[in-house]
Amino acid sequence: MMETSEIGYSPNEDQGVQAFIRTLNSLRNDFLQKIKQYTECLREKIFLISISSISLLIVLFFYTFAIYLQPIIFVDFNKHVMSKTMLKPSIVSSIQEPYIYSKNQYFNRTRKPSENVIAFLVASFAGDIRRAYNPYPKLGEKLFQLDERLGDNKITDIIIFHTGYPFRADITSIVHTTARNVLFVNVDHIFYKFSPGFDPHIRDPTWTQKGKWHYHHMCYFWFKQVFELKIIQRYRYMMRLDDDSGIEGKWPNVFEIIAKRQAVYMANRREVDFNYVVPGVTLVRNLTVAFMKKYKIKPRNPDMMADVFNHTIEIPNYWNNVEVIDLSLIRQIEVIDFMRWVDESRGIFLYRWGDAPLRYITLALFVNATQILHLNKLGLGYCHPC
Numbered sequence: 001m002m003e004t005s006e007i008g009y010s011p012n013e014d015q016g017v018q019a020f021i022r023t024l025n026s027l028r029n030d031f032l033q034k035i036k037q038y039t040e041c042l043r044e045k046i047f048l049i050s051i052s053s054i055s056l057l058i059v060l061f062f063y064t065f066a067i068y069l070q071p072i073i074f075v076d077f078n079k080h081v082m083s084k085t086m087l088k089p090s091i092v093s094s095i096q097e098p099y100i101y102s103k104n105q106y107f108n109r110t111r112k113p114s115e116n117v118i119a120f121l122v123a124s125f126a127g128d129i130r131r132a133y134n135p136y137p138k139l140g141e142k143l144f145q146l147d148e149r150l151g152d153n154k155i156t157d158i159i160i161f162h163t164g165y166p167f168r169a170d171i172t173s174i175v176h177t178t179a180r181n182v183l184f185v186n187v188d189h190i191f192y193k194f195s196p197g198f199d200p201h202i203r204d205p206t207w208t209q210k211g212k213w214h215y216h217h218m219c220y221f222w223f224k225q226v227f228e229l230k231i232i233q234r235y236r237y238m239m240r241l242d243d244d245s246g247i248e249g250k251w252p253n254v255f256e257i258i259a260k261r262q263a264v265y266m267a268n269r270r271e272v273d274f275n276y277v278v279p280g281v282t283l284v285r286n287l288t289v290a291f292m293k294k295y296k297i298k299p300r301n302p303d304m305m306a307d308v309f310n311h312t313i314e315i316p317n318y319w320n321n322v323e324v325i326d327l328s329l330i331r332q333i334e335v336i337d338f339m340r341w342v343d344e345s346r347g348i349f350l351y352r353w354g355d356a357p358l359r360y361i362t363l364a365l366f367v368n369a370t371q372i373l374h375l376n377k378l379g380l381g382y383c384h385p386c
């Protein structure tokens with residue numbers, strides 16, 4: 001105290017300093033407390049931001065992945081070639097058809113299937129397609145004509161592949177129209193399928209007839225699916241006839257002719273699909289080239305293959321509203337591989353590659369010119385529409 005007095009401090013002044021120091025200490029403690037709270041709060045926020053960023057990154061990753069998996073507008077055929085699944089040998093798959101109704105069953109009789117078959121595809125009357133109609137009355141007329149005009153002694157089975165549900169009256173009227181065995185085979189279980197990976201929900205077709213994708217399904221059916229059906233495996237030759245087409249005049253037994261001439265295809269007249277009508281149809285050439293390269297295939301029919309490649313804006317086809325085909329062709333491994341390539345390229349759904357040009361290319365790849373017979377050269381008449 002004496003010393004402080006000596007150096008000029010009074011006791012009151014000392015107390016004042018201490019109070020000031022206490023205030024400072026308390027302020028400092030408050031400040032540190034606030035800093036601590038703020039740091040904790042910041043840590044919480046950083047944690048939340050990190051979680052949000054990680055979630056965002058995960059979402060972005062899956063989004064990019066999903067985009068990558070979407071059908072590509074231009075099919076990368078080289079990548080296709082490298083795909084591991086491509087190297088697996090193929091086998092004919094035989095999908096069991098769940099609903100078959102046959103005339104034999106109707107008359108409660110047993111009869112062996114014929115060697116060959118005449119196949120139709122129709123849409124049963126339904127209200128959920130744009131142009132709903134009942135195809136069976138007209139089909140009945142077609143079957144009657146076949147009995148009259150085709151010289152096969154009315155022994156060839158008829159298969160009516162159909163979607164939906166024919167009325168009982170439609171079935172009975174058909175089975176009484178023809179002397180042949182008739183089988184009604186429901187194909188709902190396959191008809192509405194798409195090529196693997198194709199998303200019909202987010203895409204619009206370049207071509208629509210009846211329903212949005214119906215025409216594409218029809219092409220897919222006649223190009224590939226029909227040959228995978230179990231019921232088809234028992235037959236040797238298949239004649240396809242559309243319900244809007246007909247045979248005219250007297251036809252000989254075309255199945256006998258094709259067998260005798262050791263042919264594998266009976267062709268209708270040549271037509272073309274123009275790229276400006278069917279955008280993307282010419283892209284089928286890329287797939288064909290990649291396929292030939294991969295399997296080192298020299299086309300068995302160079303003229304037909306040249307026809308595929310020599311016209312810039314068009315792809316040729318045989319108008320296969322009517323055709324006769326040796327089913328053993330479609331059972332060959334390399335032919336099945338080609339069909340699978342087409343399927344996996346998704347070209348049928350992306351570009352509406354028709355079954356007719358695809359069949360033409362199949363023939364160009366695997367069938368000699370001498371193995372193809374032509375209706376016009378045989379003098380066989382045909383009508384469409386009729």
Ligand SMILES: Nc1nc2c(ncn2[C@@H]2O[C@H](COP(=O)(O)OP(=O)(O)OP(=O)(O)O)[C@@H](O)[C@H]2O)c(=O)[nH]1
Pocket residue numbers: 120121122123124135161162163210211214215217218241242243244321
């Ligand atoms: N079940 C079913 N059958 C169909 C459908 N579209 C076509 N078809 C049948 O498939 C066959 C071929 O169909 P079309 O409409 O004649 O097609 P296209 O032959 O390419 O066309 P055109 O050359 O004009 O005759 C016909 O017998 C049709 O009845 C469909 O959406 N569902």
Ligand SMILES: [Mg+2]
Pocket residue numbers: 242243244245321
């Ligand atoms: Mg037709």
